Amino acid sequence: MAAPSPTxxxxxxxxxxxxxxxxxxxADALRAETVGGVLLLVAAIAALLWANIPAxxxxxxxxxxxxxxxxxxxxxxxxQHWAADGLLAIFFFVAGIELKRELVAGDxxxxxxxxxxxxxxxxxxxxxxxxxALVNVAGNGSMAGxxxxxxxxxxxxxxxxxxxxxxxxxxxxxxxxxLAVVDDLFAILIIAVFFTSEIDFLALGGALVGLxxxxxxxxxxxxxxxxxxxxxxxxxxxxxxxxxxxxxAGVAMGLMLRCTRREGERTSPGEHIExxxxxxxxxxxxxxxxxxxxxxxxxxxxxxxxFTRPETLGVVLGLxxxxxxGIFGGTWLAARFTKAELNExxxxxxxxxxxxxxxxxxxxxxxxxxxxFAGDATLTDEIKAAVLIGSLIAAVxxxxxxxxRNRRYRExxxxxxxxxxxDGIPDIYEEDKPDYxxxxxxxxxxxxxxxxxxxxxAAAAALQTAAGSTTEADRPA
Numbered sequence: 435m436a437a438p439s440p441t442x443x444x445x446x447x448x449x450x451x452x453x454x455x456x457x458x459x460x461a462d463a464l465r466a467e468t469v470g471g472v473l474l475l476v477a478a479i480a481a482l483l484w485a486n487i488p489a490x491x492x493x494x495x496x497x498x499x500x501x502x503x504x505x506x507x508x509x510x511x512x513x514q515h516w517a518a519d520g521l522l523a524i525f526f527f528v529a530g531i532e533l534k535r536e537l538v539a540g541d542x543x544x545x546x547x548x549x550x551x552x553x554x555x556x557x558x559x560x561x562x563x564x565x566x567a568l569v570n571v572a573g574n575g576s577m578a579g580x581x582x583x584x585x586x587x588x589x590x591x592x593x594x595x596x597x598x599x600x601x602x603x604x605x606x607x608x609x610x611x612x613l614a615v616v617d618d619l620f621a622i623l624i625i626a627v628f629f630t631s632e633i634d635f636l637a638l639g640g641a642l643v644g645l646x647x648x649x650x651x652x653x654x655x656x657x658x659x660x661x662x663x664x665x666x667x668x669x670x671x672x673x674x675x676x677x678x679x680x681x682x683a684g685v686a687m688g689l690m691l692r693c694t695r696r697e698g699e700r701t702s703p704g705e706h707i708e709x710x711x712x713x714x715x716x717x718x719x720x721x722x723x724x725x726x727x728x729x730x731x732x733x734x735x736x737x738x739x740x741f742t743r744p745e746t747l748g749v750v751l752g753l754x755x756x757x758x759x760g761i762f763g764g765t766w767l768a769a770r771f772t773k774a775e776l777n778e779x780x781x782x783x784x785x786x787x788x789x790x791x792x793x794x795x796x797x798x799x800x801x802x803x804x805x806x807f808a809g810d811a812t813l814t815d816e817i818k819a820a821v822l823i824g825s826l827i828a829a830v831x832x833x834x835x836x837x838x839r840n841r842r843y844r845e846x847x848x849x850x851x852x853x854x855x856x857d858g859i860p861d862i863y864e865e866d867k868p869d870y871x872x873x874x875x876x877x878x879x880x881x882x883x884x885x886x887x888x889x890x891x892a893a894a895a896a897l898q899t900a901a902g903s904t905t906e907a908d909r910p911a
Contacts, residue, residue, distance in 0.1 A: 470716020471593030477721035478728040485729030498726045514726040521719035523684035529618040530688020531708040555616035557764025559584040562756030566748035575744025583752025585798035588614035603846040629805040638676035644669035730815045746820035753793045753824035761789035787835035793828025
């Protein structure tokens, strides 16, 4: 994603300027994620208040454990379970579309451009897992939660940026989004491989048949929500009953959508559906998941337990230290061995700030925490508290680092958005076009002519005033 402009063939820039279509796509995507992130933040705070105010805390436990659904279909689930397995399938459906688009139509389709951010993202997942493992080996803790601190929550990270009033340049925003996309991909693989125990092959076979039918209808150009939504629900239900985590169904369907544009198309089907579904994911599905999953006890004893128990301490240090060290170190090593030059508009502290911001691992970390310690409700809640505290610490550190460079970010953002010739294309993308400079020359000539007219008018007015003053002075008393 952090690829250089297509016009730059001589050198490869790390965190260089994005192509204009990619910049616009990322701006639109992150705008929706920012709104969703604010809703996610509100939902998380509401859950914590609901679970920790004594007068209403019992109702929180009752509501999220309330069961609903057809038992005959194996879907008599609690509201918390519906949120984790059902609503998050929508989130992973959008993630699947996003991943497909980046691989076939975005800057990730270029292996050389993709290498740097992908290496950074992989290091940003490996280092937190290693930190967790070291802490738990030293403290004789459980290794089951090694994957909890590996995820980055892009929506929550953007909500933090919105709250502190910092606007990142497009290259840094793209880098952050790339990290989140790669995180989502490997989180999907982790969930599918490590959190599938018993498999019902009949149900799994039915789900696969449904996916094949879904793919066939797409390739035949069949349209209509009334066809795909019922089919998607059947696929999801079969996937859930198979023992494979139901969110995998959402990812699989997202990856099947066509994300390349054909002649005459303004957007591909994948982009169009993502545009329709993303608000549902960011504005409804993920906040509801947070509401039913983030409500954990934050008493003094519980908080102290987070910093003394190896499993929870491993999660906190994985998010705060592992993410920052992994992403920053991976980026530096990739740049070092590929001889890529850091964008001259940015500095290495900017990479460290984004790496720290990536330590906010809310949604997927909570989900993996629930799966990793499903048999221990107390430890599950402690892991969730560790995710919340670790994400908060990472957010505070990132805010401090980003605020130190906020003036520079504002200058870069204004330069990226400036459009003095009012043609709808930022000037920074037209600096190599003769027509742009001719338009700007005409604009400045017109402005100069206007200022000359104003100067002549002001001079005439001044002479008239001076003549009037002289006449008044020469008149006899």
